[in-house]
Amino acid sequence: MKATIFHDHFDLDVTLRDASLDPHTRPTRRMIAGASLGMCVEDAYFSVRELREAVQWVHEGEIAGKKRLAAILGNDGADDFQRCIYYCLAGRGVVAMLDDLMWLEDLLERRGRVAGKLMRAKGRAMPLIDPYVSKEPDGPVGRIDADFRQGPSWYLDPSLAD
Numbered sequence: 001m002k003a004t005i006f007h008d009h010f011d012l013d014v015t016l017r018d019a020s021l022d023p024h025t026r027p028t029r030r031m032i033a034g035a036s037l038g039m040c041v042e043d044a045y046f047s048v049r050e051l052r053e054a055v056q057w058v059h060e061g062e063i064a065g066k067k068r069l070a071a072i073l074g075n076d077g078a079d080d081f082q083r084c085i086y087y088c089l090a091g092r093g094v095v096a097m098l099d100d101l102m103w104l105e106d107l108l109e110r111r112g113r114v115a116g117k118l119m120r121a122k123g124r125a126m127p128l129i130d131p132y133v134s135k136e137p138d139g140p141v142g143r144i145d146a147d148f149r150q151g152p153s154w155y156l157d158p159s160l161a162d
Helices: 014-021 027-036 041-060 065-073 081-089 094-120
Strands: none
Touching (some): 027 081, 027 094, 041 094, 081 094
């Protein structure tokens, strides 16, 4: 059998692509899976993990949580990936937000494990096409005060009403 791109290159984005297109997956999860396509394996995982930790700290009332989240969202030296993920989920309820972030973090961790196994086996992955034109934002970045007001989405999660 003749080797094709599907036989000699593994698509590391296959699970993200499947999740982004699955009509049985929550819309917010489809959005954040799609927003993660093409991202560097390590960058995507650690960015989502850092964001999830900051949101979790705010939810749990950790003193450094709001400062950390404000720093992530107001960082004009970083790419827009974390802001993109955050704003896909913002305002929908902190429990649902954390649930979706943990779901994505798990997908990205598994993607990283596959990438590691592929590398150790000297296999090849399909090239990841960076979805961002620039490594830094080229538009306005909000200045978020570390003492931001937490609105109802931080304490009145509609998913808890069931």
